[in-house]
Amino acid sequence: MAVEIKEMVIRATIVADKHGEGDQSSAPVAVDQNEIIKECVKEVLRIIKKNNRR
Template sequence: MAVEIKEMVIRATIVADKQGESGQPSTPVAVDQNEIIKECVKEVLRVIKKNNRR
């Protein structure tokens, strides 16, 4: 019997490392949340489209 997922909720927390490889504090990294969301949505839509082709 096949299982169909009607809804999927994905949550992620992005945390920058406080220290680099040398033990020194790394420079702050500017993370554009909108860009991350766009990439996630694009990937989810790609997977859905791939699954609909089957």
């Protein structure tokens, strides 16, 4: 029996690491959440296309 997925919901939470907050030697990394989401969606679409070709 084949299973067909018609809708997929993906949720992610990005949390800044507060470890070493008082230490000035390590600069905080700027994270563009929109860029991360864009890359995740791109990868998911690539996997879906790959699976549809089979």
